Amino acid sequence: xxxxxxxxxxxxxxxxxxxxxxxxxxxxxxxxxxxxxxxxxxxxxxxxxxxxxxxxxxxxxxxxxxxxxxxxxxxxxxxxxxxxxxxxxxxxxxxxxxxxxxxxxxxxxxxxxxxxxxxxxxxxxxxxxxxxxxxxxxxxxxxxxxxxxxxxxxxxxxxxxxxxxxxxxxxxxxxxxxxxxxxxxxxxxxxxxxxxxxxxxxxxxxxxxxxxxxxxxxxxxxxxxxxxxxxxxxxxxxxxxxxxxxxxxxxxxxxxxxxxxxxxxxxxxxxxxxxxxxxxxxxxxxxxxxxxxxxxxxxxxxxxxxxxxxxxxxxxxxxxxxxxxxxxxxxxxxxxxxxxxxxxxxxxxxxxxxxxxxxxxxxxxxxxx
Amino acid sequence: xxxxxxxxxxxxxxxxxxxxxxxxxxxxxxxxxxxxxxxxxxxxxxxxxxxxxxxxxxxxxxxxxxxxxxxxxxxxxxxxxxxxxxxxxxxxxxxxxxxxxxxxxxxxxxxxxxxxxxxxxxxxxxxxxxxxxxxxxxxxxxxxxxxxxxxxxxxxxxxxxxxxxxxxxxxxxxxxxxxxxxxxxxxxxxxxxxxxxxxxxxxxxxxxxxxxxxxxxxxxxxxxxxxxxxxxxxxxxxxxxxxxxxxxxxxxxxxxxxxxxxxxxxxxxxxxxxxxxxxxxxxxxxxxxxxxxxxxxxxxxxx
Numbered sequence: 001x002x003x004x005x006x007x008x009x010x011x012x013x014x015x016x017x018x019x020x021x022x023x024x025x026x027x028x029x030x031x032x033x034x035x036x037x038x039x040x041x042x043x044x045x046x047x048x049x050x051x052x053x054x055x056x057x058x059x060x061x062x063x064x065x066x067x068x069x070x071x072x073x074x075x076x077x078x079x080x081x082x083x084x085x086x087x088x089x090x091x092x093x094x095x096x097x098x099x100x101x102x103x104x105x106x107x108x109x110x111x112x113x114x115x116x117x118x119x120x121x122x123x124x125x126x127x128x129x130x131x132x133x134x135x136x137x138x139x140x141x142x143x144x145x146x147x148x149x150x151x152x153x154x155x156x157x158x159x160x161x162x163x164x165x166x167x168x169x170x171x172x173x174x175x176x177x178x179x180x181x182x183x184x185x186x187x188x189x190x191x192x193x194x195x196x197x198x199x200x201x202x203x204x205x206x207x208x209x210x211x212x213x214x215x216x217x218x219x220x221x222x223x224x225x226x227x228x229x230x231x232x233x234x235x236x237x238x239x240x241x242x243x244x245x246x247x248x249x250x251x252x253x254x255x256x257x258x259x260x261x262x263x264x265x266x267x268x269x270x271x272x273x274x275x276x277x278x279x280x281x282x283x284x285x286x287x288x289x290x291x292x293x294x295x296x297x298x299x300x301x302x303x304x305x306x307x308x309x310x311x312x313x314x315x316x317x318x319x320x321x322x323x324x325x326x327x328x329x330x331x332x333x334x335x336x337x338x339x340x341x342x343x344x345x346x347x348x349x350x351x352x353x354x355x356x357x358x359x360x361x362x363x364x365x366x367x368x369x
Numbered sequence: 370x371x372x373x374x375x376x377x378x379x380x381x382x383x384x385x386x387x388x389x390x391x392x393x394x395x396x397x398x399x400x401x402x403x404x405x406x407x408x409x410x411x412x413x414x415x416x417x418x419x420x421x422x423x424x425x426x427x428x429x430x431x432x433x434x435x436x437x438x439x440x441x442x443x444x445x446x447x448x449x450x451x452x453x454x455x456x457x458x459x460x461x462x463x464x465x466x467x468x469x470x471x472x473x474x475x476x477x478x479x480x481x482x483x484x485x486x487x488x489x490x491x492x493x494x495x496x497x498x499x500x501x502x503x504x505x506x507x508x509x510x511x512x513x514x515x516x517x518x519x520x521x522x523x524x525x526x527x528x529x530x531x532x533x534x535x536x537x538x539x540x541x542x543x544x545x546x547x548x549x550x551x552x553x554x555x556x557x558x559x560x561x562x563x564x565x566x567x568x569x570x571x572x573x574x575x576x577x578x579x580x581x582x583x584x585x586x587x588x589x590x591x592x593x594x595x596x597x598x599x600x601x602x603x604x605x606x607x608x609x610x611x612x613x614x615x616x617x618x619x620x621x622x623x624x625x626x627x628x629x630x631x632x633x634x635x636x637x638x639x640x641x642x643x644x645x646x647x648x649x650x651x652x653x654x655x656x657x658x659x660x661x662x663x664x665x666x667x668x669x670x671x672x
């Protein structure tokens with residue numbers, strides 16, 4: 001397998017008539033990286049993938065693979081292999097013929113193709129299944145055959161278009177680990193498209209979060225989660241409590257925002273440091289797991305008084321739904337430590353959060369539920 | 370059976386059964402059986418039908434193979450050569466239709482979308498609202514010595530004298546080829562339409578040129594449709610009567626025309642029946658052999 005080859009999108013615009021599907025995308029994917037495009041459906045992430053694979057040309061800007069401009073080079077000439085959302089395995093060919101199709105195209109002799117297919121079947125943990133028909137395999141097995149088929153083409157870049165979306169939860173989680181380990185083994189660049197933030201965060205070295213054709217943030221998973229750059233990223237990736245208000249006080253790194261739930265202290269997101277001004281419309285985001293129950297009547301920063309409205313038990317955690325000042329709805333997640341949550345519906349609690357875990361961003365678009 | 374009536378109700382259930390029975394027995398089995406019966410009888414005057422002289426025999430089949438008593442040739446040269454020519458010509462027309470219809474069907478199924486596609490389909494169908502015989506006459510006019518083709522060729526100075534398309538059988542093959550085009554296009558269209566576009570893109574992504582995509586992905590997928598279309602076109606072309614009658618040149622004869630002559634002018638129904646039975650059985654055997662060759666199961670065609 002060839003070592004990692006980088007992919008660059010340089011000011012890429014893609015338009016369909018008057019509709020702008022992708023707007024000014026600038027992405028730099030390093031060789032050997034597992035890179036994800038994360039976003040809701042219709043945000044343009046599949047369009048970007050098709051531009052990289054060559055099924056469509058950008059209206060403006062350049063796609064470069066390994067430093068080479070790809071303009072005018074068709075999908076059958078690019079060093080990429082695409083795994084389709086529905087896999088698109090050939091139903092009338094045997095498993096090994098599917099896997100070795102790219103070699104058949106290159107005119108490799110049958111015996112050699114067969115040998116290579118067996119090696120790849122070994123890699124995807126389906127040894128000796130080459131003579132089966134695709135229809136005889138289970139969903140997860142088909143998934144792996146699609147990966148083997150793409151790898152057989154010896155691409156420099158593997159493109160994956162939500163390939164796990166059709167699998168059930170358990171299998172999906174299993175395949176995440178498997179994909180990641182296959183990527184480590186073959187060492188080529190993976191570009192992964194998904195709307196599932198769990199997939200993006202667990203597998204990727206870096207994630208690009210997209211909204212309506214625009215890339216909002218490119219960073220590693222932890223940064224995306226802990227230090228989102230826009231209100232959209234904060235609301236789309238993971239769960240978040242949002243409090244809207246105006247900036248009241250500012251220091252270099254932190255701000256106090258006057259919201260319906262009272263004055264909240266929070267850290268200023270790195271992306272807007274120095275830009276946020278007093279009096280700005282702002283949003284404070286606090287993760288459910290950043291909350292904890294404080295001693296009754298405790299005072300200080302990061303305290304909210306609220307009444308328990310409802311409780312949900314989800315195995316590893318309790319979700320407590322609270323009604324705070326100004327009729328704000330707050331979700332608090334407490335780790336299940338074997339004891340009960342210690343509160344009951346109707347209780348009045350003081351909940352506390354670490355002000356470093358609360359993020360202030362300028363008010364903006366939120367991910368729709 | 371009780372379940373069938375439970376599901377459909379007594380009245381509708383009975384109606385369904387009677388109609389299916391009528392179709393199978395009256396429309397399929399009985400006519401074929403009576404043809405078969407006819408073909409093994411002498412051509413007797415009405416008074417002798419049912420008498421001792423009216424016995425089963427193979428004289429009609431013998432006639433097709435060896436001709437009349439005292440035939441100087443060792444077999445019936447005229448009828449047998451027409452028979453073979455009909456089969457070969459029908460095969461040729463089938464292949465021609467396939468070559469014409471596969472790209473059309475592929476284009477309709479995979480490349481055009483929405484309104485334009487429906488207009489194209491309509492354009493395909495509308496000519497078939499015209500009667501088959503009228504269409505054959507239209508071809509005769511188009512290919513005639515003063516028809517539009519000759520007029521164009523002479524007008525542009527390509528030829529000086531009109532070409533006799535009728536005598537050269539060009540008109541006949543064009544007419545036959547056109548007659549059953551829809552039966553070729555639609556089965557292939559249906560098959561290709563259900564092909565997942567991503568499979569074509571996947572093959573392209575893996576470097577396959579267009580011809581390999583068709584050879585390895587589209588054609589195998591469309592095979593049941595192709596077989597179904599070829600079977601129908603072959604059967605119907607071999608059994609066509611109107612087009613050969615109207616468009617055939619003076620020297621050309623279609624096997625169905627011989628059958629027609631035995632029934633009509635010849636007044637020999639038993640012999641006509643024998644000829645028809647031979648044509649039908651040969652066509653069936655031929656089609657089955659082809660299906661065997663291309664590894665297609667009967668069930669796939671019925672889809």
